[in-house]
Amino acid sequence: ISDLEFRTGLVGRISPTLRYGVGLNLAFDSATDPALGGSALVLRPTTALRWDATDRLNLGIQAEYSFTPKDEGPDDVSILQLKFPVAMKINEVWSGGVTFKPRRNFLTDDNRHRVEIGANRVWGDRHQYALSLGTELPVSSQALNWKILTRFSWYF
Secondary structure (H helix, E strand, O other), rough: OOOEEEEEEEEEEEEEEEEEEEEEEEOOOOOHHHOOOOOOOEEEEEEEEEEEEEOOEEEEEEEEEEHHHOOOOOHHOEEEEEEEEEEOOOOEEEEEEEEEEEEEOOOEEEEEEEEEEEEEEEOOOOEEEEEEEEEEEEEEOOOOOOOEEEEEEOOO
């Protein structure tokens, strides 16, 4: 089991086609094996804008800054990641998307650029449940070649 994470946020509308989001992610050092976690308490404030270009196409930008609020020694974190998602609504329950994710690690002074490709399915009376499946691929040569992503969300 990896680190336990708590996420909270607020999403609102600026106009009928423009939404904003602000949030905070808190990752606790709770992994059962050090290889499965970050070995540190990490905070990640997030801000985002999403634009409904059409009734089926959504474009966005998101900024996340991950950092350790206290000195964790060799496990300190200071990373800025941007996300540029493009989502396409296929029908009332299915959507797909592509996200370009450039990332800057200030402690190691290096960059990492990745692309995430995925599909989502929603269900429930108000589409309050979502299951996402996808993959994340490197744009340039890196130690971690690719990963499979799964996510379950409950919107209330």
